[in-house]
Amino acid sequence: MYRSTMTEHGNPNDPTGAEHPGLPRWVKAMAIIVAVAVLLALAATLIAGIDHGPGRHGTGPSLGQAMPR
Amino acid sequence: MILSGPRRKLVLAIHLTVSIGWIGAVFAYVALGVAARNGTDLVTVRGAWVAMELIGWYVLLPLAIGSLLTGLVMALGTRWGLIRYYWVLISFALTALVTVVLLLHLPDVSATADTARDAEGATLAGLGGDLFHSLLGLMVLVLILVLNIYKPPGLTRYGWRKQAARP
Numbered sequence: 001m002y003r004s005t006m007t008e009h010g011n012p013n014d015p016t017g018a019e020h021p022g023l024p025r026w027v028k029a030m031a032i033i034v035a036v037a038v039l040l041a042l043a044a045t046l047i048a049g050i051d052h053g054p055g056r057h058g059t060g061p062s063l064g065q066a067m068p069r
Numbered sequence: 070m071i072l073s074g075p076r077r078k079l080v081l082a083i084h085l086t087v088s089i090g091w092i093g094a095v096f097a098y099v100a101l102g103v104a105a106r107n108g109t110d111l112v113t114v115r116g117a118w119v120a121m122e123l124i125g126w127y128v129l130l131p132l133a134i135g136s137l138l139t140g141l142v143m144a145l146g147t148r149w150g151l152i153r154y155y156w157v158l159i160s161f162a163l164t165a166l167v168t169v170v171l172l173l174h175l176p177d178v179s180a181t182a183d184t185a186r187d188a189e190g191a192t193l194a195g196l197g198g199d200l201f202h203s204l205l206g207l208m209v210l211v212l213i214l215v216l217n218i219y220k221p222p223g224l225t226r227y228g229w230r231k232q233a234a235r236p
Contacts, residue, residue: 024223027155 072146080146084139091132092214095207098124099200105185106198114193118178118185121199125175133168140164153228156216163213167206174202 023031072080098121105117140161144151152158181196188196224232 020224020226020229024155024221026221027159027223030159 087132087135094128099203102198102200115185118182122182125178155223
């Protein structure tokens with residue numbers, strides 16, 4: 001990945017060129033993977049009807065009560 | 070301000086200790102979660118949830134905050150900077166995200182632990198093991214660890230300008 005990035009944009013850690021080479025490939029790949037994971041999680045939440053989020057998936061009567069007391 | 074050699078090594082030692090300790094503590098939390106989820110013995114389930122609450126507040130949270138703060142000092146106190154390289158920026162953003170999610174989630178862990186203290190039978194057995202959050206958090210922490218070891222190349226626009234302007 002490093003070599004191909006260097007071939008396309010020059011050395012990504014050496015700003016000898018005038019213009020910024022843009023996002024490195026690994027950042028783009030990571031962004032795509034994260035976006036797909038978030039979409040899958042959202043879809044699973046919607047399909048399964050899970051009410052997920054802070055304070056919404058506790059089970060006890062004292063929901064929201066913090067430990068240090 | 071760039072840290073001097075001995076100070077940089079001290080902060081690095083603290084950063085590595087708390088960060089790797091954090092990952093280790095999540096492994097322990099996952100083990101307790103598995104015991105809580107699969108435990109047929111109700112005492113084990115109850116004990117696991119109480120231990121998960123204690124680990125969450127008194128081990129995971131301090132280590133998360135420690136990792137975030139020492140990571141910030143390491144970034145700002147070395148040539149890497151906080152927003153010069155994509156790997157530093159992404160590592161910090163992910164660490165901050167995991168810390169915030171942990172902080173928001175811990176009250177729910179406490180609530181479940183409170184239920185576990187009093188519940189019996191099917192209620193206790195049905196509490197689950199909080200494995201979704203812990204396993205997802207573990208995956209993100211390992212990703213941050215990999216980023217910090219490999220330090221993949223790539224300057225941000227800010228880093229590019231800064232480095233180009235250097236004599």
